[in-house]
Amino acid sequence: MKPIPYGRHSVSEEDVEAVAGVLRSDWLTQGPAVERFEQAVARYCGAPHATAFCNGTAALYVAYRALGLGRGDLLWTSPITFAATANAALLGGADVDFVDIDPGSCNLSVAALEGKLSDAARKGRLPKIVVPVHFAGQPCDMARIAALAARYKFRVVEDAAHALGARLGDAAVGDCAHSDAAMFSFHPVKSITTGEGGMIMTRSRELHEQLQLLRSHGITRDPARMAGAPHGAWHQQQIELGLNFRLTDIQAALGASQMKRLDAFVGRRRELADRYDWILGGLPLVLPARQPDSQSAWHLYVVRIDATRTRATRKQVFDALRAAGIRVQVHYLPVHLHPYYERLGFRRGAFPLAEAYYEGALSLPLYPALDAADQDRVAEALRDALR
Numbered sequence: 001m002k003p004i005p006y007g008r009h010s011v012s013e014e015d016v017e018a019v020a021g022v023l024r025s026d027w028l029t030q031g032p033a034v035e036r037f038e039q040a041v042a043r044y045c046g047a048p049h050a051t052a053f054c055n056g057t058a059a060l061y062v063a064y065r066a067l068g069l070g071r072g073d074l075l076w077t078s079p080i081t082f083a084a085t086a087n088a089a090l091l092g093g094a095d096v097d098f099v100d101i102d103p104g105s106c107n108l109s110v111a112a113l114e115g116k117l118s119d120a121a122r123k124g125r126l127p128k129i130v131v132p133v134h135f136a137g138q139p140c141d142m143a144r145i146a147a148l149a150a151r152y153k154f155r156v157v158e159d160a161a162h163a164l165g166a167r168l169g170d171a172a173v174g175d176c177a178h179s180d181a182a183m184f185s186f187h188p189v190k191s192i193t194t195g196e197g198g199m200i201m202t203r204s205r206e207l208h209e210q211l212q213l214l215r216s217h218g219i220t221r222d223p224a225r226m227a228g229a230p231h232g233a234w235h236q237q238q239i240e241l242g243l244n245f246r247l248t249d250i251q252a253a254l255g256a257s258q259m260k261r262l263d264a265f266v267g268r269r270r271e272l273a274d275r276y277d278w279i280l281g282g283l284p285l286v287l288p289a290r291q292p293d294s295q296s297a298w299h300l301y302v303v304r305i306d307a308t309r310t311r312a313t314r315k316q317v318f319d320a321l322r323a324a325g326i327r328v329q330v331h332y333l334p335v336h337l338h339p340y341y342e343r344l345g346f347r348r349g350a351f352p353l354a355e356a357y358y359e360g361a362l363s364l365p366l367y368p369a370l371d372a373a374d375q376d377r378v379a380e381a382l383r384d385a386l387r
Contacts, residue, residue: 001324001325001377002325003325003326003327004325004326004327004365004370004374004377004378005327005365005367006189006300006327006328006329006363006364006365006366007188007189007300007329007365007366007367008188008189008367008369009188009189009193009367010261010265010367010368010369011193011254012257012261014257014260015254015257015258018253018254018256018257019250019253019254019257021253022249022250022252022253023250025249027249028248028249028250029246029248029249029250030246030249031249032249033249033250033252033253033256034052034246034247034248034249034252036252036256037052037194037247037252037253037255037256037259038050038051038052038199038252040255040256040259041164041174041184041199041201041255041259042201044172044174044259044262045172045173045174045175045176045182045201046171046172046174046175047174047175047176047182047201047202047203048202048203048205049201049202049203049204049205049207049208050199050200050201051199051200051202051208051211051212051215052197052198052199052246052247052252052255053197053198053199053200053215053245053246053247054196054197054198054244054245054246054247055185055187055196055197055198056084056161056183056184056185056186056187056197056198057084057087057088057198058198058215058245059183059184059185059198059199059200059245060084060085060088060131060157060159060183060198061088061091061092061245062200062211062214062215062242062245063157063181063183063200063211064088064089064092064094064129064157065092065214066207066210066211066214067128067129067155067157067180067181067207068128069089069092069094069128069129070092070093070094071093071094072093072094072095073094073095073128073129074094074095074096074097074125074126074127074128075089075094075095075096075097075127075128075129075130075131076096076097076098076099076113076116076127076129076130076131077096077098077099077108077130077131077132077133077159077335078098078099078101078107078108078131078132078133078135078354079098079099079100079101079334079335079336079337079351079354080101080106080133080135080331080332080334080335080354080357080358081133081135081159081332081335082161082331082332083332083335083338085131085133085159085335086098086335086341089129094128096344097127098334098335098336098346098350098351098354099112099113099116099130099351100112100351100352100353100354101135101351101353101354101357102353103353103356103357104289104291105135105138105140105289105291106135106136106138106289106302106357107132107133107134107135107138107140107141108132108133108140108145109353110140110141110144110145110148113130113145113148114148117148117151117152120152121152126152126153126154127154128154128155129154129155129156129157130145130148130149130154130155130156130157131156131157131158131159132145132156132158132159133159133161133162134158134159134160134161134162134163134166134173134297135162135300136162136288136296136298136299136300136301136302136331137162137163137165137166137191137269137296137297137298137299137300138163138166138288138289138291138294138296139163139166139167139168139173139291139294139296140158142156142158142168142177142178142179143178145178145179146178146179155180156178156179156180156181157179157180157181157182157183158173158174158176158179158181158182158183159183160173160174160182160183160184161183161184161185161187161190161198161299162185162190162297162299162300163184163191163296163297163299164184164190164191164192164262164297165191165262165263165265165266165297166266166294166295166296166297167294167295168293168294169293169294173297174201175201176201176202176203177203180202180204180207181200181201181202181204181207182200182201182202183198183199183200183201184198184199184201185197185198186198186199186251186255189299189367190299191262191265191266191269191297191299192255192258192259192261192262192265193254193255193258194247194251194252194254194255194258195251195254196251197247197251197252197255198247210240213225213239213240213242214240214242214243214245215242215243215244215245215246216242216244216245216246217238217242217243217244218238218239218240218241218242219236219237219238219239219242220236220237220239221235221236225237225239226239227239264368265368266297266298268368269297269298269299269366269367269368270295270296270298272298272301272366272370272375273288273296273298273301273366275372275375276301276364276366276375276379279375279376279379280303280379280382283379283382283383283386284305284306284308284309284310284312284386285303285304285305285306285382285386286303286304286306286360287303288301288302288303298366299366300331300363300366301363301364301366302331302361302362302363302364303361303362303364304357304360304361304362305317305360305362305386306360307360310386310387312385312386312387314330314359314360314361314362316385317362317382317385317386318330318362320381320384320385321378321381321382321385324377324381326365326377326378326381327365328362328363328364328365329362329363330358330361330362330363331361331363332358333358334351334354334355334358336350336351336354337355337358364378365378
């Protein structure tokens with residue numbers, strides 16, 4: 001039987017033609033397609049500024065730098081995320097710590113954050129940036145996090161790599177109403193793809209201009225930002241230390257074309273998630289929680305093996321589904337349990353709710369082209385494995 005991946009991109013002939021149009025044009029990079037893509041995402045999210053990057057990790061690294069994070073500073077995030085969320089801070093010379101998760105949403109726990117901030121304030125070691133992660137596409141409680149940011153004077157960067165198309169109340173994730181910035185990823189398994197790519201959304205013009213500067217070597221052609229008068233129309237100056245983190249026009253054309261189908265992609269993911277809820281009911285699984293006043297983008301559909309109702313271990317279930325051609329995955333090993341982070345001093349037991357989540361978590365196939373027969377095959381394989 002055909003393999004069923006846990007995630008898969010969806011590329012149409014319209015997407016192919018959009019890319020081909022750029023290949024036939026005068027601009028393969030640093031041309032108009034990037035700005036068109038940025039504007040499309042900004043309009044969708046309701047944020048005034050968007051800056052595209054070569055990938056989401058680079059986007060986070062530059063956002064942290066642009067907000068002043070550096071050596072001796074501290075960034076907090078969730079341990080249930082891809083390691084890049086924390087790595088990008090370490091690469092900038094900062095220190096990293098984590099806040100345990102809410103066992104329902106699997107997002108950073110606001111109650112745990114509040115308690116940790118109170119303790120940190122007493123110790124005089126507050127974070128400069130807190131990064132809530134919209135895990136699996138489920139929005140965090142950004143209003144409560146913003147209230148804590150106002151009280152404790154930290155900046156907020158949303159890791160929304162999973163959440164393009166998600167909504168919190170009437171607002172799109174990425175509008176930055178409760179944060180300084182939000183990051184999207186366009187890896188092939190995400191809501192839309194550019195192959196590789198990322199973007200930072202913000203309401204701050206100053207931050208937007210700094211992001212643009214740092215993604216392109218720290219070099220400007222703007223006379224207003226130069227030291228002294230320009231030598232001529234050719235003149236440019238490096239005024240910050242940056243690198244080349246640019247997205248190409250080829251990738252941007254694909255992204256702009258995919259944005260036309262974003263709502264259809266996310267709508268299909270929601271239909272599939274609802275159907276999983278229906279066909280998996282009664283199995284010894286903890287199904288994903290639905291959060292009030294929000295709509296997930298359903299990047300992932302993560303179930304957890306309920307050890308109180310089955311003798312099957314997560315590894316046994318994982319191996320059985322893989323043997324059946326169903327390429328389930330696990331998201332994620334808590335960041336603090338990676339060997340690199342253990343060498344920094346983090347230990348098992350530090351974030352018990354994140355660790356308990358990991359022990360049972362299993363990501364089932366979920367992507368727009370998945371059909372009912374595929375889902376039924378996944379459900380049947382789960383039933384057999386969980387007996």
